Amino acid sequence: MSEEIKASEEQALDQTPKPWYKRLSLTTWIFIALVLGVIAGLALQGTPEIADTYIKPLGTIFLNLIKMIVVPLVIFSIIAGVISLEDVKKVGTIGGKTIAFYLVTTAFAVTLGIVFANVMNVGADYVLPAEELSYEAAAAPSFIDTIVNIFPSNFVQPMASATMLQVIVIALFFGFGIIGVGKKAKPVADFVNSMSDVCIKIMHYIIAIAPFCVFGLITPVVANNGPDVLLPLLWLIVVAYLAMIVHMALVYSGLIKLVAKKSVLGFFKSIAPVMGFSYASASSVGTLPLNMSCTEKNGVSREVTSFVLPLGATINMDGTAIYQGVCAIFIAQVFGIDLTIGQQITIVLTAVLASIGTAGVPGSGMIMLAMVLQSVGLPVEGIALVAGVDRILDMMRTVVNVTGDSCVANCVDAAEKRKAAKKVAA
Numbered sequence: 001m002s003e004e005i006k007a008s009e010e011q012a013l014d015q016t017p018k019p020w021y022k023r024l025s026l027t028t029w030i031f032i033a034l035v036l037g038v039i040a041g042l043a044l045q046g047t048p049e050i051a052d053t054y055i056k057p058l059g060t061i062f063l064n065l066i067k068m069i070v071v072p073l074v075i076f077s078i079i080a081g082v083i084s085l086e087d088v089k090k091v092g093t094i095g096g097k098t099i100a101f102y103l104v105t106t107a108f109a110v111t112l113g114i115v116f117a118n119v120m121n122v123g124a125d126y127v128l129p130a131e132e133l134s135y136e137a138a139a140a141p142s143f144i145d146t147i148v149n150i151f152p153s154n155f156v157q158p159m160a161s162a163t164m165l166q167v168i169v170i171a172l173f174f175g176f177g178i179i180g181v182g183k184k185a186k187p188v189a190d191f192v193n194s195m196s197d198v199c200i201k202i203m204h205y206i207i208a209i210a211p212f213c214v215f216g217l218i219t220p221v222v223a224n225n226g227p228d229v230l231l232p233l234l235w236l237i238v239v240a241y242l243a244m245i246v247h248m249a250l251v252y253s254g255l256i257k258l259v260a261k262k263s264v265l266g267f268f269k270s271i272a273p274v275m276g277f278s279y280a281s282a283s284s285v286g287t288l289p290l291n292m293s294c295t296e297k298n299g300v301s302r303e304v305t306s307f308v309l310p311l312g313a314t315i316n317m318d319g320t321a322i323y324q325g326v327c328a329i330f331i332a333q334v335f336g337i338d339l340t341i342g343q344q345i346t347i348v349l350t351a352v353l354a355s356i357g358t359a360g361v362p363g364s365g366m367i368m369l370a371m372v373l374q375s376v377g378l379p380v381e382g383i384a385l386v387a388g389v390d391r392i393l394d395m396m397r398t399v400v401n402v403t404g405d406s407c408v409a410n411c412v413d414a415a416e417k418r419k420a421a422k423k424v425a426a
């Protein structure tokens with residue numbers, strides 16, 4: 001009898017009533033925490049330092065725990081995933097499909113952002129402040145450097161600094177190595193498989209207390225973003241949020257229905273805790289453990305979640321791409337610069353690259369915005385205008401980023417399962 005069946009039978013026999021706090025699902029708790037956090041934040045708007053000093057550490061502690069587990073979780077689950085595929089070529093086809101989905105959806109996302117920003121005249125009513133703007137853009141690495149940097153020169157350092165793309169490369173090589181050595185590497189394969197289970201168990205312990213993290217993260221954000229910060233840029237926020245919601249409703253619903261052939265409602269229900277958590281944490285990498293757990297619960301195989309989601313948390317940023325498109329048009333309109341169609345296409349291409357280069361941590365999309373602005377000669381100082389509300393935009397773009405990862409995982413999984421079924425039938 002499998003472990004799972006045994007566990008569910010034991011659970012059915014156990015008639016003891018659940019304590020009240022266990023009767024509500026994690027999703028409900030996360031949303032209760034979000035609402036309570038907003039209320040507490042509003043109450044503390046006059047004294048945001050209280051929220052920063054006493055409530056924020058609650059969020060920081062839990063985020064630290066998640067960061068602690070995310071590297072071993074990704075390493076062991078990717079190696080275990082590669083070993084279970086037993087074929088380097090199969091890893092290649094899943095990888096190819098995943099990257100194709102990621103690139104196409106991201107290009108669509110920026111285009112949508114640019115269209116919304118133009119049609120809704122995102123910067124039209126904004127009056128430039130009298131004081132001089134200053135923003136020091138960080139030097140963006142060149143395209144070639146970005147490619148070179150995927151390959152680590154050291155085994156330990158990428159793990160210590162949580163450089164996820166390099167961590168993924170290390171895990172893939174070890175997976176291929178174990179397949180290549182075969183029988184002799186069985187003890188290593190067994191070790192990796194059980195370590196993967198151990199990491200997943202630890203991740204579940206940490207996820208169980210995610211609502212505290214949500215409360216601890218959202219309260220200081222609301223306390224620090226009063227109406228005087230938000231109001232002048234309200235239209236920018238509305239346009240960006242709307243484009244992001246439409247992207248999710250159109251693209252993700254469409255892909256889930258047509259490619260994954262699953263219930264759209266079921267998908268959004270399964271991903272709801274992930275959306276709530278990513279909104280509060282503004283970190284794709286921080287949300288990765290929860291995303292892996294929820295996407296798996298929606299029927300996606302572990303071989304797919306363990307590879308597609310860590311890769312997505314690192315390179316697939318549709319929300320960030322929409323934000324960069326909207327902000328580029330906003331800055332152009334505010335500074336009275338007309339962009340040609342050619343320039344807008346350049347923005348699409350650079351925003352796809354910039355979003356790939358964006359790390360899945362809070363605020364990194366704004367740093368990469370400089371690259372998009374520079375590509376068409378827009379003033380980088382314009383970033384200073386949007387910096388004040390970056391966190392509010394960051395929260396929503398992270399929701400889109402992680403939802404996109406899960407959506408692609410569902411599609412790749414369905415395509416792989418159809419291929420396997422065809423093979424069996426042939």
Ligand code: ASP
Nearest residue numbers: 283284320360361364365
């Ligand atoms: N915070 C985003 C994420 O983690 C990245 C960004 O700043 O756009 O996905």
